[in-house]
Amino acid sequence: EAQVTQNPRYLITVTGKKLTVTCSQNMNHEYMSWYRQDPGLGLRQIYYSMNVEVTDKGDVPEGYKVSRKEKRNFPLILESPSPNQTSLYFCASSYLAGHLKYLTDTQYFGPGTRLTVL
Amino acid sequence: DAKTTQPPSMDCAEGRAANLPCNHSTISGNEYVYWYRQIHSQGPQYIIHGLKNNETNEMASLIITEDRKSSTLILPHATLRDTAVYYCIVRVSNVFNAGGTSYGKLTFGQGTILTVHP
Numbered sequence: 072e073a074q075v076t077q078n079p080r081y082l083i084t085v086t087g088k089k090l091t092v093t094c095s096q097n098m099n100h101e102y103m104s105w106y107r108q109d110p111g112l113g114l115r116q117i118y119y120s121m122n123v124e125v126t127d128k129g130d131v132p133e134g135y136k137v138s139r140k141e142k143r144n145f146p147l148i149l150e151s152p153s154p155n156q157t158s159l160y161f162c163a164s165s166y167l168a169g170h171l172k173y174l175t176d177t178q179y180f181g182p183g184t185r186l187t188v189l
Numbered sequence: 190d191a192k193t194t195q196p197p198s199m200d201c202a203e204g205r206a207a208n209l210p211c212n213h214s215t216i217s218g219n220e221y222v223y224w225y226r227q228i229h230s231q232g233p234q235y236i237i238h239g240l241k242n243n244e245t246n247e248m249a250s251l252i253i254t255e256d257r258k259s260s261t262l263i264l265p266h267a268t269l270r271d272t273a274v275y276y277c278i279v280r281v282s283n284v285f286n287a288g289g290t291s292y293g294k295l296t297f298g299q300g301t302i303l304t305v306h307p
Contacts (some may be wrong), residue, residue: 075232104294106295112294113297113298113299114233114295116294116295119294121196129294130294149228159230161232161233163232163233163295169270175221175238177235177238178225178233178235178295179235179257180233180234181228181232182231182232183231183232
């Protein structure tokens with residue numbers, strides 16, 4: 072089954088304790104992305120990756136790191152979590168369809184990781 | 190990307206068609222209309238997208254007006270499991286050449302809360 076998986080699904084941690092949220096997709100998608108969702112703020116992009124070893128900042132990258140060593144995996148790393156990073160996190164992957172300037176992308180989202188930083 | 194306007198909430202009886210409107214009066218020629226939905230705290234789910242022709246897939250139909258300033262998502266036989274927030278998004282077609290940090294990024298507005306009742 073084509074899917075994006077995230078682990079863990081729920082995590083409660085304390086300020087400053089490094090953590091990693093894993094994301095894996097089995098669809099051979101080149102593009103992967105991390106979002107956070109907060110009440111009243113919608114989905115905001117944290118980081119994205121166009122391909123292996125190619126990553127770039129989204130709108131809210133501060134406090135986060137990512138890596139893309141393999142095509143299927145795109146972990147999100149919080150080196151020193153703080154309470155303002157308490158949020159619902161989604162990983163997404165995408166494929167392109169169409170041709171030339173009419174490329175469109177369809178994004179597949181993981182089930183989400185609910186993180187609480189105390 | 191063009192802004193969209195959707196009603197904040199709608200109701201629909203189970204088994205009936207749900208018609209969700211979206212206004213995008215500032216849409217430009219190379220922008221597609223995408224629809225996603227999010228069932229409570231789950232990952233957003235792609236539904237359908239189109240440029241100017243009407244589109245249909247196994248989930249829904251998308252009707253785009255001739256001037257492209259508005260569209261309607263149609264769920265032909267709504268079920269209780271279709272209760273969700275529905276997002277209409279307008280995006281440039283060549284999303285991976287959009288420049289800056291907008292590669293593949295989805296920007297969700299407030300959406301329409303669709304409640305399907307028995």
